[in-house]
Structures are given as structure tokens and as C-alpha cells.
Amino acid sequence: MSDARARLLSLLSLLQTPRLWPGSELAERLGVSGRTVRRDIDRLRELGYPVHAEQGGWGGYRLTAGTAMPPLLLEDDEAVAVAIGLRTAAAQAVAGVDEAAVRAMGKLLQVLPARLRRRVDTLATSTVAHPFSLAAEPVDPDALVVAAATIANHERLRFRYRDEGRHVEPRALVTAGRRWYLLAFDLDRDDWRTFRLDRVTDVAATGARATTRDVPGGDAAAFLASRAMQMAPAYPADVVIHAPAAAVVDRLGGPPPGTLTDQPDGTCRWLAPPDTGEWHALRLASIGLPFEVTGPAELVAHLRSTAALFQTATSGAGRSGAGSP
Template sequence: MTETSSRLLRLLSHLQTPRRWAAAELADRLDVTTRTVRRDVARLRELGYPVETLMGPDGGYRLVAGTAMPPLLLDDEEAVAVAVSLRTVGGQPVEGIGPAAVRALAKLEQVLPSRLRHRVSALGEVVDAPLPEPDMPSVDPDVLSVIAGAAAAGERLRLLFRGERRVVEPHRLVPVRRRWYLVAYDDARADWRVFRLDRVSEPARTGQRCADREVPGGDAAAFVLDRLYSIAPTYEVDATLHMPAADAVRRLRVDPAEVTPVDAASCRFRGRADTVPWLASRLLMLGCRFEVHSPPELADHLRDLAIRAAAAAGGTSATDGRAVAQAPPADERRATRKPTSSTR
């Protein structure tokens, strides 16, 4: 019985790899006969696993979607990857995903072997999960799943975008700065477009195949970033941070090229963002002293925050705080905001 159960688990592990498995190949992998493979497949079906028999000269099997979620088998690396992903997914602006991720993580950690539980715990101690922003619009998970299904199947998609009906050819979903974007070819405009998913509703698959197209540049993520920087106001920040450069890169989650060491205890951060409040929150959450050299809008915003914080603390002087924003003299201020155009 033990040998049979072990063999069933190994068979299930193979079938969970999304491909067609010939009976002879499975028999070779399990070191059994094809007749035994057929019996084991029948046992898996009795346990609720939807194993489909494929026709052909060699026959074959494939695990397909069923009416219920069967147990999954994960190897060590897959289990750790899923656990870490569940720890960090709470910051994504998908409606209801945070509580669902917590429930799934609790179930997973309950059955993790001790050797893997220690690895997951160690990663959790040093990885900072992004906090969801209170004003960040969320994405309906049903919208996300319908669009993802259409993109994976290569089907045209009908959707409502900011009140306008569109028919598009979905290509890729790209998460950027806690927002989700769809890269798609817009049939009516005969051009590639980027759609923010929190502005999309009523997606419906049409069943019509998409044309074989390649996103400009061949990289959907780079295409989204290029469009966002070209259509949105961008602020370039230049600040001295009183923390080691390696710590700043880790805490800010930025390209190391944006952080230059000044000495062992401080560094220069040069980056950009589309909003001043977002820049301010990133710097303040570092928990270290810093000086802002540009843009002046950021220094002004920090002063306003300091005044409000001082008032909330009962009249404490705004200069008593440890986060210091130093703006250049008024006659040296230069607007660092790039030209803007209307956003989609």
C-alpha cells in the first residue's frame, strides 16, 4: 500500500506539469508497466483528479481543470516561491487579494516541512512587503482573470474603458508601481495602447483570434514604462540619504545605478516618480535623516507635512523632526517637471 501511494504521488507530480504524457513515458518514469499506469490513473480519477485520456497512436494523459480544486504537489523550491509570493502580494491593488493571500499562506505554512518553514521565515524577516496605499484604486479580480484568459488564449476582447467601448487584442498584463496595465492592440485606432485596469470594466472574450503581432520593442514592460513616462508628469528627485547605499537600494527597491555612495554612512539618491506625495512617503519611510536638493515641489510638500505633523503633536516645532528637507534658494530653483500631455 505504501509503495502504491508513493507511486500515485509521483504520477500526480508528473501530470501536474502542463504537457501531454504518453502512457509508455509515464511507465518508464515510474518503472512500471503501462497497465499499472492505467490503473493508477483510474485511482487518481476516483480521488477527484480530472485526468483526461488523449487519443492517438501512443495514447496519453493530461491533467485538466475540474469542478473542484484538487490538492497540488509542490517541490521544495516551488513551495518556497509560493510562500514568499503570498507574503508580498498584499500590496497589490487587486480587490480582496490581501485576505485571500493570508488564508492561503496560513494553509501552506501549516503543512510545510520544518526545513522549508525556516527558509520561508528567514525570507519573511528580511523582505519588506509593500503596504497598500489607502487611496489606490483597486482592480476587480474577475476583470483581471477575464483579461488574462483572453491574452493567454490569443482572443480579441471587448471592454469598457472610461465609459468608451473598445475592441482590443490583449497582449500582456504588466504590474507597475502597484497598478496593473494591459498592453493591447486597439483595432479601431490601428495602434498599440496601454490601459490601466482599474479603469476597465465589463471585459468579454469574443472568441475571435488575434492577429500575430509583436509589441513595439519586443518588451511589454519596457513599452508600458516608456508610455507612462511620456504621458505623465515626472519629478526627478535628488537627495542625500544618511544611510549606507546598499541599505537605500534595498529599502527603496530601486536600480542600484540610482544610488551613489558618498561615504560608508550616506549616499546620493537620484530617481524619479510621477507624484510628489509618493516621493515624500518613500523618503520618510526610510527612517533616516535626508536632505532634498530637488525638486523644490518635494521640499515644499515636506515642509507642509512637517507643519501638519507639528500641529498634530501639540505645537512641536517642525524643525525638531529628524527628516530634514533642504530646498535650494528661490532664485536657483528650476522646474524639474517634464512636459505633460493628457493621460489615457
């Protein structure tokens, strides 16, 4: 009986990998006959697991969606990955997901063995959110789920993007900052496109099979980053920092990109290569030393608008805290 129970758990673990499993392959993996596999499949169905069978030479077994969610079997590394993912999801900009992630995290931690909880805690405490992460509009979780499902099932997808209908073959979901992006091949434009999911509405899987295409360069995240850099205006920067170059290097933990030259008056001049205004501003803020921007005008304008934004955000801070002890 104990062997039968262990075999059922092994069979269930195999079926929870999303693919069609031929009966002969399951029998080989479990070291039993095809008849035993069929009998075990019937037992799983009696326990409420919706196992679908496809007949024919290319047939097999697949675990499908049912009316209720059955228990999941996770390997140690899978459980750790899910736990870390839930911690991350609790801070992501997906509508309603933060609270749900916290609840799911509590359930998972309750049953995790101590050795795995230590791994999760170690990873969580050694990971720090970037202080300059972008705020984002919340993403519809249903849109996220549908997009992910069409990627997994190699289906085409239709949606509206900025009130325009799009028909695509989705390839990957990518997170950047606190935003979600869909990388897809746009069938109407015959080219690769990236879409911010917080701007996507009326998402629907078409059921039509998507063509297998390789992402340019083979890396979805790198492709998204290159597209973002191409779309964002970039320009060099000429900055005088009121401190020696050594102090700047010490603050940054290394030399910044470009050239950093000491001046006779005790300042240093930083000639930065072309980059976006956001990245120039981020580096200057992280230095934490007085500076003057010599050029270009685009960077001066960007810093002024950023300064005005922060000034507005903090203008009432003193008054609101005046009565506090």
C-alpha cells in the same frame, strides 16, 4: 503498493503542469507501459481528479477544472514561491484578496516542512516595502483571474476601459507600485497598449485564439516602464541644498544623478537630469536636508501641491492626540 502510490503522485504532479500530455510521454516519464498509464488515469478519476482525454494523433491527457479543488502537489521551490506570493498578495490592492491570502497563507505554513518555513521567513524578513509606494484603487479579483487565464490560454479578451470597449490579445500582467497593469496588443488600434486593471470593467474571454506576438524589447516590465516614462512629463531640476555635497552623498548612499557641486557658502547645488516631478520629490525627501528649488516652475508647483496634501493630512493630528497620555 507503495510503488503504485508513488507513481500516482508522480503522474498527478505531471498533470498539474498546464499542458496536453501524450500517453506515450507520460509512460516514458514514469517508466511504465501505456496500459499502466491508462489504468492510473482511471484511478485518479476515481479519486475525484478531472482528467480529460483527447483522442487522435495529437491527443493526450489534461487535468481540467472540476466541481471541487483537488489537493495540489508542489515542489519545494514552488511551495516557497507560493508562500512568498501570498505574503505579497496580502498587501496588494486587489479587492478581498488580502484576507483570503492570509487564510491561505496559514494553511500553507501549517504543512510546510521546517526547512521551507525558514526559507520563507528569511525572504520575508529581508524584504521591505517601499515607503513611497503608491496607493491604488482595488482591482476586481475576477477581472484579474480572467485576464490571467486568457494570457495562459492564448485567448483574446474584451473589456471596457474608461467606458470604451476594447478588444485585445493579452500578453502579460505587471505590477508596479501597488497597481496592476495589463499589457496587450490592441486589435482595433493595431498597437501595444497598457491598461490599469482598476479601470477595467466587464472583462470577458472571447475564446478566440490570440496571435503569438513578442513584446517589444522582450521584457514586459521594461516595456511598461518605458511607456510610463514616455507619458509622464519630465524636466530637469536645479536645487540648492543647505549642506555640503558630502553630506548629501552620505544620506543617499551614493551620488545622485546629474551634478552635485559644493558652493562657497557651505551649500551645494544639484543639477538633476530630466525626470518626473514624483521622482525629483522622492529624491529630495530621501535626502532629508533643507533645500531650495531654483527651477523649473513645474517642479516648484509639484512640490507645493505635495506639501499641501501632507499639510491637510496632518492638520488634525495634534488635536486628535491632545487627550492622550
